[in-house]
Amino acid sequence: MMNLPLQGIVVLEFCQYLSGPSASLRLADLGARVIKIERPGTGDAGRKLAIKDLWVDDSSLLFHTINRNKESFTADLKNEEDKAVLYKLIAKADVLIHNFRPDVMGKNGLDYATVQQLNPKLVYAEISGYGKKGPWKNKPGQDLLVQSMAGLAYTTGNGSNGPVPFGISITDIMAGSQLVQGILGALIRRQKTGKGALIEVSLLESLLDFQFELLTTYFTSKQQPKRSVLANGQPLLGAPYGIYQTADGYLALAMMDLHQLADTIGCAGLKNFAKEDAFAKRDDIKRLLVDHLVTKETNFWLGLLQDAGLWAMEVMNWDELTEHEAYRVLQMEQEITVNNRAISTTRCPIRIDGELLLSTKPAPQLGEQNEAIRRELVAGS
């Protein structure tokens, strides 16, 4: 077994829900020891947030998904005795992550300026909703709301639809990913300088960065990118880019030469369009394709397209995907046992030295490592 890259790194996570916890999950899978600092009695509010009413124990399956491979230590940030213990922990930690609204950590004596005194080598990382100044700084940093404000809902769905949000918490996940990058960069610099860092990310900036191609195009053209009226794939791209219904399912077509497509699928009407029309006349072109592709089965089209080297793919659901050999060879699922009950979840998507980063350690019970961590602190002090 290889040395995990972050072996020996201790991360204190003062976070709830998804953005911060998804960042520390990645750090845990890369080898760090992650300790969730939770409020006694209730803990991370994510413990009580379930989807489809699925529960593993006192905590939801969703919480277990996001917080596997971590430990839990309870502390009341307003209690001075607990604070003293936390200060000891912070003095020994490498990374501290929080996703409270601005000022909360400061009110509790846990802001960067204060804890830097205790541990100058600490990498202090925080996620806010909208940054720390300006009129939005106290707005709730919630995924759908940030998607709505950041213009993202006008990228997806057809031009005839209203704004369509992404059906995954893209904002939380992007902010978590950016935070991980900042933390790792700071740990690399610390190896050379011996000094910690303050790493700040906001949900809104992360989601603007996510749209950097669209925004750069917008800054240049000053024109709001428009979704195509039908089969919208990406507002910046011309026909045929999009998803089309066939006689028995759906087919995705990426960028390709229109005339080559016309020949390959026997759609003569496409030849009436010049290659330069692919963007300007994309709705007319897509209308032709909608009418043509619905006449035969997905596999029929896919065979023709793939033989011609054109970029096409069947649209699958999870049943079709997970039964496919191409999915199975990835070994994306791992099993974790919690209280004698097995749950399946995904693993870290990164491979190091040809090995999968797997972990069977389940999410912690609230305060599960309280005693062990206190003992370590006493023994180490």
Place this chain on the structure above:
Amino acid sequence: MKLLEDILIIDFSQFLSGPSAALRLADMGAEVIKVERPGTGDICRELYVSDVMIEGESTIFHAINRNKESYAADLKNPDDLFKIKQLIAKADVVMHNFRPGVMERIGLDYASVKQIKPDIVYAEISGYGTEGPWKDLPGQDLLLQSASGLTWLSNNIHESPTPMGVAVVDIMAGTHVAQGILAALFRKGQTGEGALVQVSMLESILDFQFEVLTCYYNDGRQLPVRGAVNSAHAYIAAPYGIYKTNDDYIALAMTNIPTLAGLLQCEPLKLFSNSNDWFAKRDEIKAILAKHLSTQSAQHWLAVLESADVWCAPVMDYDALVKQEGYRVLEMEINVKTGNGLTVSTTRCPIRVDGELLVSEKGAPTLGEHNEQIEQQFGLTSHLESVSK
């Protein structure tokens, strides 16, 4: 000191997945050299995009490749390859996103590069992994969205499967490879050893769905069902969604229905006091809400809801967003200058370090712009020269 000062990255990748990772590493302080094919370069330079071009190259290329250098080299030419190997000998990171087998044929696969630079961090992005029946398929964003089940999560149930309108697969794979590279560089600092970092677009987009896939794995493998009315998330109860008012759209996140009914003075909603109904009857609830919200303006409703701390927001397009003070204070827009003296407006790195923005004025390079400079900087010599010495 910049986070990645003195780190040298040789990037063979094209399009978005690999180049977006290299961009982030450049913003954090690394020197990134893009190795491109003479004549054409990164295919993304000419990617046909909504007729918006900057000096004959796509705006997308400029967004992705600012803050980098370009070195044109034909990897099939022994002289060029000889120089590239000298460059690799000085590098910390080599990265590529070719299909499996391509780097082996060129002789720049991990095993070969390790001979040149034993502590190299070698990172690669594939479409579907390096084995299995899909390994040679094109790793293209929309195709991966379609294969991964992702398109069944957005939009309403009676709409076709709906792709996300941003290249989310490329970007997720890029962040994962950047994370792997950074973690490997950290380990190299501790132990001196290099690493092989591998990411595939398919694994990355499955990881992106980890919350809902875990639900699917454990609920008897039931497929997601999108809502029929204003669906924003297949697994979240009413009122979660975007609603049309009598002028603009507003978004409502998780909220207690009776509280909402009271605030909005929406009598029919008051019947839904049992929180179990908020998921089971979400379409019914949202239809009532949609009808009610269409009677007044966005501003009216937002004022009512915000004063009660209900999670809500206006829905904006870019025209509306960039006029907002809350957007302006972020200073998200930067101007970069290309080698030709052209100014391009784009976005900056979203990470702040020690309270400072990570900004750079360096625009995307022209093809081969830095060949001479790089050959001097690293003392690269051609095969013939070294033989004659």
